[in-house]
Amino acid sequence: MSTQSPDTQTESETDPQAERLERKEERAEEAASSATETAEDTVELKVFRYDPEIADKQEPRFDTFHVPRKQGMTVLDALMHARDHFDSSLTFRHSCRQAVCGSDALFINGSQRLGCQTQIQDLNNSDTVRVEPLPHADVVKDLVVEMEHFYDQMESVEPYFSPNEEPEGEQLQSRENREKIKMSTRCIWCGACMSSCNIAAGDNEYLGPAAINKAYRFYFDDREGDDRQQERLEIIEQEHGVWRCQTQFSCTTVCPKDIPLTEHIQELKREAVKSNLKFW
Amino acid sequence: MYEHDVLVVGAGGAGLRAAIAAHEEGADVALVTKLHPVRSHTGAAEGGINAALRNGDSWQDHAYDTMKGSDYLGDAPAVETLAQDAPENVIQLENWGMPFSREDDGRVSQRPFGGLSFPRTTYAGAETGHHLLHTLYEQVVKRGIEVYDEWYVTNLAVTDEDDPNERSCHGIVGYDVQTGELAGFHANDGVILATGGMGQVFDHTTNAVANTGDGVAMAYRAGVPMEDMEFIQFHPTTLPSTGVLISEGVRGEGGILYNTEGERFMFEYGYATNDGELASRDVVARAELTEVNEGRGFEDEYVMLDMRHLGEERILDRLENILHLAEDFEGVDGLEEPMPVKPGHHYAMGGIETNEHGQTCIDGLYAVGECACVSVHGGNRLGGNALPELIVFGKRAGSHAAGRDFGEPKIQTGKPANPELEDIDTTASLGTVGDDEAAADGGLAAADPETVVNAAVEREDDRITRLLEKDEGTQHAEIRSDIQKTMTANVNVFREEDALEETLHDIRDARERYEDVYVADKSRTFNTDLQHTLETRNILDIAEALTMGALARDEFRGAHWRKEHQERKDDEWLKHTMVSWNDGEPELWYRPVILDGENKTYEPKERSY
Numbered sequence: 088m089s090t091q092s093p094d095t096q097t098e099s100e101t102d103p104q105a106e107r108l109e110r111k112e113e114r115a116e117e118a119a120s121s122a123t124e125t126a127e128d129t130v131e132l133k134v135f136r137y138d139p140e141i142a143d144k145q146e147p148r149f150d151t152f153h154v155p156r157k158q159g160m161t162v163l164d165a166l167m168h169a170r171d172h173f174d175s176s177l178t179f180r181h182s183c184r185q186a187v188c189g190s191d192a193l194f195i196n197g198s199q200r201l202g203c204q205t206q207i208q209d210l211n212n213s214d215t216v217r218v219e220p221l222p223h224a225d226v227v228k229d230l231v232v233e234m235e236h237f238y239d240q241m242e243s244v245e246p247y248f249s250p251n252e253e254p255e256g257e258q259l260q261s262r263e264n265r266e267k268i269k270m271s272t273r274c275i276w277c278g279a280c281m282s283s284c285n286i287a288a289g290d291n292e293y294l295g296p297a298a299i300n301k302a303y304r305f306y307f308d309d310r311e312g313d314d315r316q317q318e319r320l321e322i323i324e325q326e327h328g329v330w331r332c333q334t335q336f337s338c339t340t341v342c343p344k345d346i347p348l349t350e351h352i353q354e355l356k357r358e359a360v361k362s363n364l365k366f367w
Numbered sequence: 368m369y370e371h372d373v374l375v376v377g378a379g380g381a382g383l384r385a386a387i388a389a390h391e392e393g394a395d396v397a398l399v400t401k402l403h404p405v406r407s408h409t410g411a412a413e414g415g416i417n418a419a420l421r422n423g424d425s426w427q428d429h430a431y432d433t434m435k436g437s438d439y440l441g442d443a444p445a446v447e448t449l450a451q452d453a454p455e456n457v458i459q460l461e462n463w464g465m466p467f468s469r470e471d472d473g474r475v476s477q478r479p480f481g482g483l484s485f486p487r488t489t490y491a492g493a494e495t496g497h498h499l500l501h502t503l504y505e506q507v508v509k510r511g512i513e514v515y516d517e518w519y520v521t522n523l524a525v526t527d528e529d530d531p532n533e534r535s536c537h538g539i540v541g542y543d544v545q546t547g548e549l550a551g552f553h554a555n556d557g558v559i560l561a562t563g564g565m566g567q568v569f570d571h572t573t574n575a576v577a578n579t580g581d582g583v584a585m586a587y588r589a590g591v592p593m594e595d596m597e598f599i600q601f602h603p604t605t606l607p608s609t610g611v612l613i614s615e616g617v618r619g620e621g622g623i624l625y626n627t628e629g630e631r632f633m634f635e636y637g638y639a640t641n642d643g644e645l646a647s648r649d650v651v652a653r654a655e656l657t658e659v660n661e662g663r664g665f666e667d668e669y670v671m672l673d674m675r676h677l678g679e680e681r682i683l684d685r686l687e688n689i690l691h692l693a694e695d696f697e698g699v700d701g702l703e704e705p706m707p708v709k710p711g712h713h714y715a716m717g718g719i720e721t722n723e724h725g726q727t728c729i730d731g732l733y734a735v736g737e738c739a740c741v742s743v744h745g746g747n748r749l750g751g752n753a754l755p756e757l758i759v760f761g762k763r764a765g766s767h768a769a770g771r772d773f774g775e776p777k778i779q780t781g782k783p784a785n786p787e788l789e790d791i792d793t794t795a796s797l798g799t800v801g802d803d804e805a806a807a808d809g810g811l812a813a814a815d816p817e818t819v820v821n822a823a824v825e826r827e828d829d830r831i832t833r834l835l836e837k838d839e840g841t842q843h844a845e846i847r848s849d850i851q852k853t854m855t856a857n858v859n860v861f862r863e864e865d866a867l868e869e870t871l872h873d874i875r876d877a878r879e880r881y882e883d884v885y886v887a888d889k890s891r892t893f894n895t896d897l898q899h900t901l902e903t904r905n906i907l908d909i910a911e912a913l914t915m916g917a918l919a920r921d922e923f924r925g926a927h928w929r930k931e932h933q934e935r936k937d938d939e940w941l942k943h944t945m946v947s948w949n950d951g952e953p954e955l956w957y958r959p960v961i962l963d964g965e966n967k968t969y970e971p972k973e974r975s976y
């Protein structure tokens with residue numbers, strides 16, 4: 088067979104793609120006209136606003152936008168619509184729109200979620216959507232919060248592979264070992280867990296669920312070796328480490344990547360106990 | 368003014384790899400990036416990364432598959448470098464801890480991908496890019512490399528000799544998104560552009576919102592030619608509602624495509640009887656649209672991709688991420704139902720012209736990753752070939768900028784003295800409108816580097832101040848959306864002369880409206896309105912060059928299909944389209960493709976899948 092695609096064989100007068108697009112437009116128009124007949128269907132979006140620089144935005148407030156409802160609409164879609172059609176100064180972080188970049192973690196109807204991953208129709212009250220910046224972080228502007236503290240905590244657990252010996256060539260790793268660390272490697276650094284954690288809110292030095300999970304990822308990776316494992320344990324066992332966790336599960340509940348954070352923290356506590364036993 | 372030896376703009380896979388290499392070479396290197404590194408779009412890559420690692424495979428075979436896949440528009444020296452260097456680079460990633468999927472014996476797993484003669488795609492579940500990005504960022508943290516994150520680079524500081532080949536780049540102009548500070552960054556040894564894709568030129572794309580082609584547009588206006596811009600890859604399996612990608616891994620593992628008649632059309636309608644669903648992406652994308660156009664599509668829009676028969680265990684082991692994507696973004700449970708898919712913009716094969724060391728024609732300016740065109744993908748990129756490009760050429764550019772000698776390059780860059788010029792047959796006016804020089808390059812010829820950087824900062828300061836001081840006018844979002852629509856309607860998978868011409872008129876119209884653009888948000892704090900307005904300017908320049916290339920190339924090659932020209936014309940078209948910014952007027956010319964490699968001369972053959 089050649090690469091020639093069969094569309095060359097259809098010698099119709101009008102272009103099939105154009106026809107198809109027309110049909111689609113017709114359908115959309117139909118849908119739109121039937122929608123206007125049955126009352127305006129909009130979502131009420133209540134968005135937190137704050138800008139330290141602009142006089143009438145220095146006092147935090149909520150703005151309300153009425154965004155036309157579309158099937159499959161996410162909170163991020165609604166925010167983008169409001170920004171592009173009503174107020175271009177509305178500010179939030181976003182990029183991938185597919186739950187991998189971690190930049191649009193927000194406080195939506197009272198819980199930490201990714202805007203792009205949250206379908207409006209799935210929310211408990213889907214008529215009014217309330218969007219606020221992540222709690223327990225300084226607000227830079229509107230929905231944008233300061234992430235520096237989160238990054239600092241992540242970096243404090245030495246989040247990089249550092250084996251005892253420089254490997255030569257391909258290292259082997261068992262499927263089981265990869266499976267063991269798999270969930271922990273999925274973190275997208277969105278900060279939702281940290282924002283949901285009461286302990287982190289009260290203790291600024293607490294490593295927090297994401298950083299401890301990062302430590303877990305390396306601690307259980309067999310390729311690093313025993314000495315390094317011991318050093319990693321020391322990092323997470325410090326005063327503001329794993330022992331601060333009071334197993335409230337809020338981090339596990341909000342994690343958009345379904346990482347069993349609380350369980351990982353508990354497992355590291357058990358490792359710490361085991362290793363201490365060795366020295367006693 | 369900030370100062371470093373090497374400045375890397377962009378912190379996706381390509382930028383991070385370049386920074387690590389420059390650091391290893393002993394340079395003081397910094398990353399300047401508009402997103403925090405882990406937010407880069409490399410994190411979205413799913414399927415895998417190609418490398419000839421095993422017995423029975425060889426770099427020569429990888430190079431051959433790539434040349435053939437490119438429809439003989441790749442440059443052999445670049446393609447061979449990719450294939451030769453990929454294995455050690457992939458093993459390097461493994462050594463840095465990247466959690467690849469594993470075989471029973473503990474080795475890194477490999478799977479089949481479209482257009483490959485050997486299953487040489489290594490992967491980490493269906494989230495290879497996420498792991499690659501994080502692994503590289505971890506190494507950057509380990510080395511203490513400086514990162515300026517949420518700094519938007521608005522322009523390059525390049526001297527303004529008449530001939531772009533004589534210009535040199537001394538740094539960049541950065542805008543701190545958080546504070547609104549505009550600052551010069553002076554690079555002693557080199558600036559490496561690694562700003563990624565340009566998907567925002569289209570409205571149905573797998574690319575992130577941040578992929579606005581900034582690096583390509585900045586290099587273009589500074590005098591570097593854009594190469595093969597018409598070659599856009601449309602991925603056959605994107606979710607209809609959002610453009611979110613369903614990895615080729617699904618077809619690699621045995622997923623099947625069917626139409627409303629329940630037919631497995633890749634075989635039954637003979638689009639690719641040998642390879643079926645695993646034919647090259649361009650072939651599958653055209654097949655799907657043809658099915659839809661002929662009335663065998665669902666809701667006149669998409670076809671179905673089914674992986675249920677693979678079984679829950681295999682899906683969970685290798686494609687789990689796909690289940691989440693289908694569920695979150697289309698409301699479909701991939702274990703129970705087939706997934707709706709249609710072609711969408713995915714990847715730019717073209718970009719900033721470079722040689723195999725990552726150098727552009729401007730001294731001290733490099734480009735790597737998706738923004739660059741070292742020309743490994745030619746007319747069509749094979750799945751799994753972009754990620755090795757990031758690390759292979761990222762590493763080379765980083766080392767070269769920091770002083771390593773790789774010898775004479777085999778690929779030439781820059782417009783030669785007597786290029787084969789082409790006048791585009793269009794009634795639309797092209798290029799800048801009115802007095803638009805603030806966005807063009809410039810600086811002072813032969814001045815000392817810091818003066819050049821300062822002059823560039825001043826120009827950008829003027830441009831931004833103008834945008835912020837203007838009280839009313841047009842908003843960028845309207846212009847951006849109009850461009851995306853015309854590009855999607857007219858410069859998509861199927862292309863026709865009249866429609867292309869119409870797009871050039873639309874772009875002209877948009878340029879005129881951009882003259883009147885203003886930024887409503889007057890705050891200096893986290894002003895995304897301003898940032899997006901600057902990006903939209905870049906989208907305009909890129910859309911124009913892309914459409915010019917598509918209009919000029921009157922043949923059917925790789926991903927570029929022209930209604931009026933249904934054959935590959937090797938006599939005339941074994942050459943790259945190049946577009947240069949000639950004082951604000953785009954100029955189109957050609958450069959012959961290099962088919963002579965170290966391994967062999969790649970004789971064009973018909974691509975048959």
Ligand SMILES: Cc1cc2nc3c(=O)[nH]c(=O)nc-3n(C[C@H](O)[C@H](O)[C@H](O)COP(=O)(O)OP(=O)(O)OC[C@H]3O[C@@H](n4cnc5c(N)ncnc54)[C@H](O)[C@@H]3O)c2cc1C
Pocket residue numbers: 376377378379380381382399400401402403404407408409410411412413414415416417495496518519520521561562563564573574575577578581582612713714735736737738750751752753754755757
């Ligand atoms: C959904 C998807 C799946 C894919 N799957 C695969 C796959 O399985 N295998 C494969 O080989 N390829 C795949 N690709 C292609 C491949 O992932 C991309 O080509 C590649 O990741 C691009 O990497 P990059 O480093 O060039 O750019 P990016 O990762 O996009 O990084 C760009 C960087 O530049 C920065 N930047 C941009 N503009 C500016 C500016 N003006 N100032 C400062 N910083 C700036 C950004 O902040 C970012 O850090 C996929 C692509 C997509 C979209």
Ligand code: SF4
Pocket residue numbers: 273274275276277278279280281296297300341342343344345346348
């Ligand atoms: S662990 Fe989950 S919630 Fe926490 S930062 Fe990572 S992805 Fe976000």
Ligand code: FES
Pocket residue numbers: 181182183184185186187188189190191192201202203204
């Ligand atoms: S936009 Fe990237 S996670 Fe939501």
